[in-house]
Amino acid sequence: MLKVDIQSFSYKEQQILKDISFNLKMGDHLVILGESGCGKSTLLHLIYGLLHLEHGKIFWKKKQLRGPKHNLIPGEAFVKLVAQEYDLMPFISVSENIAAHLDRRDQESDDQRVAELLKVVDLETFERSMVKTLSGGQKQRVVLAKALANKPELLLLDEPFSSIDVFRKNALRRDLFNYLKKNEISCITATHDSEEALAFADTILILKDGKIEAYGSPEKIFREIDTPYQAGFFGEVTILPSHFFASEDVSEENKERVLLPHQLKLSKTKTNLAAIVKKSYFRGTHYLIACRFNSQDLFFEHSEKIKPELTIYLKLS
Ligand SMILES: Nc1ncnc2c1ncn2[C@@H]1O[C@H](COP(=O)(O)OP(=O)(O)OP(=O)(O)O)[C@@H](O)[C@H]1O
Numbered sequence: 001m002l003k004v005d006i007q008s009f010s011y012k013e014q015q016i017l018k019d020i021s022f023n024l025k026m027g028d029h030l031v032i033l034g035e036s037g038c039g040k041s042t043l044l045h046l047i048y049g050l051l052h053l054e055h056g057k058i059f060w061k062k063k064q065l066r067g068p069k070h071n072l073i074p075g076e077a078f079v080k081l082v083a084q085e086y087d088l089m090p091f092i093s094v095s096e097n098i099a100a101h102l103d104r105r106d107q108e109s110d111d112q113r114v115a116e117l118l119k120v121v122d123l124e125t126f127e128r129s130m131v132k133t134l135s136g137g138q139k140q141r142v143v144l145a146k147a148l149a150n151k152p153e154l155l156l157l158d159e160p161f162s163s164i165d166v167f168r169k170n171a172l173r174r175d176l177f178n179y180l181k182k183n184e185i186s187c188i189t190a191t192h193d194s195e196e197a198l199a200f201a202d203t204i205l206i207l208k209d210g211k212i213e214a215y216g217s218p219e220k221i222f223r224e225i226d227t228p229y230q231a232g233f234f235g236e237v238t239i240l241p242s243h244f245f246a247s248e249d250v251s252e253e254n255k256e257r258v259l260l261p262h263q264l265k266l267s268k269t270k271t272n273l274a275a276i277v278k279k280s281y282f283r284g285t286h287y288l289i290a291c292r293f294n295s296q297d298l299f300f301e302h303s304e305k306i307k308p309e310l311t312i313y314l315k316l317s
Contacts, residue, residue: 001025002047002154002186006056009046009210016042017210020056024203026153027184029177031197033233034207040190041083043207044156047188048081049074060154080147081156086139090132094123094142097131101149117145120179122172137164144176148185155180157189161196173200194233198222206230228258235260236288236299244273245316259316261288264300267315274313280305 002024009017016039024030034040045051047058052067059065060078068074075081088097095114102110118124121141126134131142140163147155161169177200180187191197197204198218206214206221208229214221222234231237238259245257267273275291275298286301291312300314 001061002188003057003059004047005058006043006046006053008055009042009051009053011042015210017046020207020210020212022203022205022212022215024154024186024188026186027181028202029180029187029189029200030203030205031201032188032190032205032207033192033194033197034190035192035229035232038207039210040207041158042210044081044158044188044190047154048079048156049076050081077150078153079156080150080152080154081158082143082147082160083158084162086143088131088139088142088146091130093128093130094118094134094145095127097142098145098149101146103150113149117148120148120175121145122168122175137168140164141168141172148179151183152185155185155187157187159191160189161191161193192233197233206233225260226258231258231260235262236290236297238264238298238300239296240273240293240298261299261301263317264298264314265317266300266302267313269313271313271315273315274311277306277308277310277312279308 004020004022006017006020008015020043022030032040032043042051046053046067047065049065049067049071052069057064060076065076089100095118098114098117099110102113104110118127121144123138123141123145126138131139134142140160144160161173164172173196189196201218203216204218204221205212213227214224214230225231225234228237228239240257240259242255242257273293275293278290278292281288281290286303287305289300289302289306291298298314306312
């Protein structure tokens with residue numbers, strides 16, 4: 001089990017992380033969701049051992065993970081970090097790149113292992129291609145296979161799917177995260193992709209300015225969204241004073257309601273939320289309707305397009 005307890009971490013004067021504590025069970029997947037620059041990579045680099053942690057401790061099982069001041073070569077053998085930049089040998093084949101990380105005592109089992117990994121990352125047809133000739137997304141998949149070659153116990157993924165096209169991304173994510181679960185490999189993924197977090201995480205940690213903004217299961221995180229920062233990962237955000245919904249079942253304790261488009265709908269009768277339609281955006285399964293209410297923008301989902309400039313009434317879904 002991974003136990004992270006970071007009191008603070010700074011690069012020189014600038015504090016980047018503060019009070020980050022969490023545990024991760026064997027085989028569980030934690031997704032760190034946060035905007036660019038909030039400290040996701042720094043957190044992964046601390047766990048991996050690329051950075052020295054002065055104030056805090058990180059343990060894997062009973063072993064304390066220490067940074068470069070204690071380890072000549074950063075990183076433990078049982079932890080693998082997949083970062084955005086590729087670290088591959090360009091002039092040998094995909095298979096040879098993956099096999100280079102196996103202990104090479106048994107040719108037959110090595111071949112089987114390479115074949116298994118090629119399947120996980122959907123690169124079977126590129127087995128013999130020289131890495132130099134691959135696209136960015138294909139190289140990223142080789143990097144993933146390489147990281148899995150020696151069955152790490154903990155995998156750290158830093159925006160691993162950013163250069164992989166949408167056709168492959170979904171299948172690859174399913175195959176990879178199934179493989180990790182089946183093999184009880186714990187994983188931490190840093191991303192700003194909320195869809196990835198909701199679908200594949202056991203636990204989500206929302207990081208804001210280096211601090212934990214929310215932590216819990218995907219269902220809990222989504223159900224309990226209560227700040228514009230949290231909501232912003234999941235869609236267009238509407239913020240309204242809660243007295244607008246006073247007659248509906250809303251606690252008056254919160255002065256503002258943070259709403260996602262699916263939480264508002266058209267009302268057939270007049271409500272005190274009268275808005276003017278600006279534009280309808282086609283989203284495949286529905287339209288996202290942008291309206292103007294007083295001087296602010298407001299968004300909701302609807303099954304049909306609505307004429308611009310029409311006055312409509314809204315209520316909670
Ligand atoms: N080596 C460094 N020295 C000084 N400051 C750094 C260093 N690396 C990162 N930073 C700063 O630390 C902050 C957090 O960076 P980090 O890369 O951890 O963010 P991130 O959430 O991973 O961002 P992104 O999603 O863009 O990769 C940023 O303000 C960044 O400029």
